[in-house]
Amino acid sequence: MKVTYLVLSGYNKSPALSGEERYQIEGISNAVALLRRFSRTSSRKTLTELASEAGMSNALTRRTLETLAQHDFIKCVAPDEYELGFGWLSLADIRRRQVGIRQIAYPVMRALRDRLNETIILSIRSGFKRISIDYVESSQSIRRTAQSGFEAPLHIGSAGKVLLAGLSANDLEIYFDRVPLIAFDNSGYVEKNLLRTELEAIHKCGYSIAYREITPDAAAISAPLYDHHGNTCAVVTVSLPADRFSDRLKAQCIRELLKGTLEISTHLGFSVINEQLCP
Amino acid sequence: MSKVSGKTQAKAHDAVSTVERAAIVLSAFRQSWDFLTLSDVVEYTGLTKPTVFRILSSLSAEGLIFQNEANNTYGLGFLNLRLADVFLSHQLLRQFALPIMQKILDRLNENVVLGVRDGERTYDIQVLESTQVIVPSQTCGLAVSLHESVAGRALLASASAEDRASYFKNHKGKLATLPGGEKKIKQYLRQIEAVGYASDSGGILLGGHTVSKTFANGKASLSISFPLARFSSDLEKMSIKLLEEAVDLLAGNLPD
Numbered sequence: 001m002k003v004t005y006l007v008l009s010g011y012n013k014s015p016a017l018s019g020e021e022r023y024q025i026e027g028i029s030n031a032v033a034l035l036r037r038f039s040r041t042s043s044r045k046t047l048t049e050l051a052s053e054a055g056m057s058n059a060l061t062r063r064t065l066e067t068l069a070q071h072d073f074i075k076c077v078a079p080d081e082y083e084l085g086f087g088w089l090s091l092a093d094i095r096r097r098q099v100g101i102r103q104i105a106y107p108v109m110r111a112l113r114d115r116l117n118e119t120i121i122l123s124i125r126s127g128f129k130r131i132s133i134d135y136v137e138s139s140q141s142i143r144r145t146a147q148s149g150f151e152a153p154l155h156i157g158s159a160g161k162v163l164l165a166g167l168s169a170n171d172l173e174i175y176f177d178r179v180p181l182i183a184f185d186n187s188g189y190v191e192k193n194l195l196r197t198e199l200e201a202i203h204k205c206g207y208s209i210a211y212r213e214i215t216p217d218a219a220a221i222s223a224p225l226y227d228h229h230g231n232t233c234a235v236v237t238v239s240l241p242a243d244r245f246s247d248r249l250k251a252q253c254i255r256e257l258l259k260g261t262l263e264i265s266t267h268l269g270f271s272v273i274n275e276q277l278c279p
Numbered sequence: 280m281s282k283v284s285g286k287t288q289a290k291a292h293d294a295v296s297t298v299e300r301a302a303i304v305l306s307a308f309r310q311s312w313d314f315l316t317l318s319d320v321v322e323y324t325g326l327t328k329p330t331v332f333r334i335l336s337s338l339s340a341e342g343l344i345f346q347n348e349a350n351n352t353y354g355l356g357f358l359n360l361r362l363a364d365v366f367l368s369h370q371l372l373r374q375f376a377l378p379i380m381q382k383i384l385d386r387l388n389e390n391v392v393l394g395v396r397d398g399e400r401t402y403d404i405q406v407l408e409s410t411q412v413i414v415p416s417q418t419c420g421l422a423v424s425l426h427e428s429v430a431g432r433a434l435l436a437s438a439s440a441e442d443r444a445s446y447f448k449n450h451k452g453k454l455a456t457l458p459g460g461e462k463k464i465k466q467y468l469r470q471i472e473a474v475g476y477a478s479d480s481g482g483i484l485l486g487g488h489t490v491s492k493t494f495a496n497g498k499a500s501l502s503i504s505f506p507l508a509r510f511s512s513d514l515e516k517m518s519i520k521l522l523e524e525a526v527d528l529l530a531g532n533l534p535d
Contacts, residue, residue, distance in 0.1 A: 027297035028337040035362060043369040063295045071302035072422060075397075084366040086402040089420025090309055092363030093406075095355035097312045099345060107348060228360040267345065269360035 030056055031064050035073070038084050047080040101234050102134050104267045105225065109136045109236065112260040116253055118240040119144040123159045123222075124233070126151075128179050130160040133234075144218050144239040155195055156184045158210035158222035159235045165202040166224055166232025172199075184214050207254055212242050219245040221253050223261040228269025236261050297334070300326060304334045305343060305355075309421070314352035363420070370395070372499045373405050375532050379525045380407050380501065386521060389505040389514075390415055394430040394491075396498055397422075399446055401431040415487040415504045426454065426464050429479045429489035430500040436471035437497035443468070476519055480507050490518040494526045495533060501525055 033054040037045060045053075051061035065082055068074040072087030102122065109120040113136040122134040130153075135146035154160040154175065167175065181190040202208045207223040214220075222237040238253045307323035308315065315323070320331050335353055338344040342358035367373060373393055380391040384407045393405040400422045408414055425431035425446060435443060447454065447461060454461040471477045480488040488510045491502040503518040 025297075025333070025337045027295060028301050028334065028341065031298045031301065032341040032343065032358070035358075038362070038365050040365055040368040043365060060295070064298050067295055067298045068302060070299075071306060072420075073302060073305075083369070084362055086366070086397065086404070086420045086422065087306075088359060088362040088366050089402070089404060090418050091305065091355050091359040091420070093419045094308060094312055095345075095357075095359045098314060098354040103347065104345075228357065228364055267357050269357040269364070271361060 027064075030054065030060065031068060034061065034064060035068075035084070044077060044081055044083050047082070050082065101225070101268065105234070105236065105264045106134060106136075108260045108264050108267075109134070112136075112236075112238070112256055113138065115256050116238060118238050118244075118253065119146050121146050121159070121237040121239055123163070123235050123237065125154065125163045128154060128175060130154055130157070130163055130235070132159075138240070142241050142244075144215075144241060146239070152184065152214055153179060153182075155179070155181050155190050157214045158208040158220040159237045161195075161199060161202055161208045161210070162222045162224045162235045163232060165199040165208070206258060209250070211245070217242050221250070221257055223257045224265075225261055225268060226265040226270040228271075230270060233268065236264070300324075300330060301334050301338060304331060304338065308353075308355050309418075314347055314350075314354045316352050320353065367404065370404055372495055372533070375529060376499070376501065376525075377405065379528055380405065383407075383501075383503065383521045383525060384409070387503060387514075387517065389503050389509075389518070390417060392417060392430070392489075392500075392502040392504060394428075394434070394500040394502065396425070396431075396434045396500075399425060399449060401425055401428060401434055401500070403430075409505070413506050413508070415484055415506060417484070417504065423483060424450065424453065426450065426457075428483050429477045430491040430502045432464070432467060432479075433471055433477035433491040433493050433500050433502075434497055436468040436477065437493045476522060478515055478519070480510070488515075490515060490522060492519075492522040492526050494529045501529075 034050050034056075037050055037053050047058060047062055047065070050065070051058045054061065056064075065074050065076070069076055069085065072085045075083050075085040077083050101124070105122050109122060113120045117138050117140055119138045120136045121132050123130050123132045125131075129151045132146060132148055132150040134148060137143060137146060152160055154164040164172065164175065176192060181192060181195065182188075183190055198208075207221055210220045210222075212218065218239055219242045220237050220239040222235050224232040225234040225236060227233040236257065238257050240249075240253075303324050303326065304320060307320050310323050311319070317328065317332060317335070320335065321328050324331060326334075335344055335346070339346045339353070339356065342356045345354045345356040346352075347354060372395060376393050380393060383391045388411055389409050391407040392403050394401045394403045402422060403417060403419045406417045406419055408417075423431055425435040435446060438446070447465075451461070454464060457463065467479075475492070477491045478489070482489075484504060486507050487504050488507050489502050489504045491500050493500045501522055503522065505514065
């Protein structure tokens with residue numbers, strides 16, 4: 001079977017592609033299709049396996065692999081047996097230095113704001129706190145304002161709870177041991193068992209909703225961003241005036257937010273089927 | 280019939296030469312940690328602008344390139360992370376070394392580097408970076424000939440006489456261009472053999488000092504690197520001690 005899923009975005013939409021250009025794109029698609037066949041559970045592959053899985057001839061597969069091997073992207077470990085090469089390490093290293101989470105998230109946050117016209121906030125965890133690092137504000141006359149550098153404990157507000165839900169069981173216990181679960185307005189304590197149940201629910205459904213929790217007249221929905229290891233590395237929040245928070249808008253916000261956060265996570269290297277590179 | 284086969288061959292040739300060009304374009308991103316413009320990539324690769332544009336667009340659709348639409352620049356895409364992750368997942372030495380490397384980092388707060396030998400080259404596969412303000416910049420996955428780095432020389436020193444002789448034979452031309460030539464490298468290797476570790480400044484880590492020790496029968500090295508400005512004999516001694524302890528621990532833990 002020929003691989004056709006690879007160039008669906010962008011280039012092949014152009015009607016002006018010549019035959020030669022199509023072959024060129026096909027060459028890259030084929031090469032990436034071969035690379036994607038390697039996974040954590042299947043790190044070594046034979047020529048025949050690769051050719052049959054990518055729907056390519058043995059001859060073309062061999063030539064493509066040889067070309068990639070010349071650049072350290074593939075390593076021939078035995079006759080007709082291949083693994084990924086060292087070359088990916090340097091590119092991954094540079095990629096980590098090149099692209100900050102803010103840079104990746106911003107265009108998606110802006111698109112999310114344009115669709116919902118509500119304020120979108122990006123936050124990360126710093127120790128036991130959640131910190132806002134970027135935002136795109138709504139253009140509506142009544143809007144939730146945002147502020148970079150705003151801090152709150154993790155057990156309060158939708159963004160913090162998403163980050164808390166993403167902690168390992170061990171780290172969560174450390175949080176409970178060290179941080180007094182005081183409500184944001186100092187009005188009392190958050191009940192630990194209730195919070196645990198809430199965190200489990202967030203973990204299960206993939207988002208968190210807070211109503212008048214940190215700011216008395218605001219509501220918020222937050223969803224996690226995952227890195228290439230599948231760990232929660234940041235959180236995106238849609239925040240809006242509480243009196244605009246209808247059931248209909250809530251449903252729309254959840255839908256759009258989950259779509260947006262998945263898009264950002266994918267750019268961060270997260271794969272829904274994390275163990276398998278195949279689409 | 281032969282015409283069809285000729286066309287098919289030409290098609291396959293086009294496809295493969297595009298892979299070659301795509302690999303060159305990707306490699307251009309090793310030249311800089313910054314995002315690159317189309318013109319930067321054209322300059323680094325020597326390919327034409329339309330070719331580079333087409334390749335970048337295709338690589339971007341595949342996830343190997345990330346296009347920053349705000350300023351029309353290109354960076355590396357998420358797929359690089361995933362492929363590197365797959366590569367690292369089957370590096371057994373790394374799995375054993377990582378917790379030990381972390382302990383060294385916690386003690387010294389200087390870069391701790393795991394390198395592996397592959398033929399006549401060495402590659403850093405894991406760098407645990409110091410949190411200090413001034414740190415050596417070390418990128419994983421770059422191929423370095425054994426004689427060019429401190430870790431590589433430690434690996435070469437632990438190789439068999441036959442292996443070493445073959446290395447010197449294959450690198451005769453390259454070694455002759457070095458100050459002191461082959462003789463100096465051989466002298467250096469004898470020194471490493473005598474003390475059991477390599478410790479040197481400069482080389483490919485300009486302005487840095489590296490202490491290195493091999494393990495796994497000369498297949499891998501553990502190194503500690505720091506800026507030359509922080510060098511002291513105490514830091515060097517401590518680095519040697521921690522590396523010796525680490526290598527002993529690894530020798531007990533590694534499967535045969």
